[in-house]
């Protein structure tokens with residue numbers, strides 16, 4: 001074991017000083033890189049929170065979704081998004097009627113990824129519904145592009161009051177954290 005000779009006798013030769021300088025520079029570089037990364041991560045997080053894939057505040061996307069809704073969804077979910085009459089009661093077939101998509105239904109209880117999945121694949125048993133569940137909700141994956149699905153969801157969201165929009169955005173954010 002080497003003993004520290006004390007402050008007066010400690011000697012740093014030029015070689016050691018150069019090494020120290022390089023180490024400091026690497027340290028500062030590393031710090032700057034970490035800082036840049038942190039700032040980037042914060043900006044990214046804010047950006048992705050503020051720009052959902054289906055954005056009711058995006059007038060162009062809502063306008064794209066409106067005719068998609070009228071053509072592919074309105075027959076069952078209602079032209080005014082009001083759902084089928086007595087939508088909480090089973091039909092004689094044992095299946096459920098189409099629920100409203102406006103704020104009176106439970107569409108807004110689901111995060112974006114679930115709404116997208118149900119529209120694209122239907123109420124897949126074991127995934128979006130109990131095992132062996134039978135449903136009249138068609139799968140639109142073969143009919144609509146992903147872009148059209150996000151647009152129709154943006155249109156649906158645009159019918160919700162601000163409070164409901166925010167609640168559903170929170171549900172979406174929570175589902176992403178898990």
Ligand code: HEC
Nearest residue numbers: 072073076096097098099106107115118119135136137138
């Ligand atoms: C042929 C009738 C029909 C059409 C057309 C239809 N749906 Fe549905 N949809 C249903 C039914 C019925 C349900 C409820 C299913 C159940 O509970 O079994 C449903 C449920 C849903 C749900 C789940 C809602 C919730 O609160 O859980 C979403 C989302 C949905 N539909 C979106 C759409 C979209 C978007 C379109 C148009 C692109 C569409 N549907 C077109 C019949 C339809």
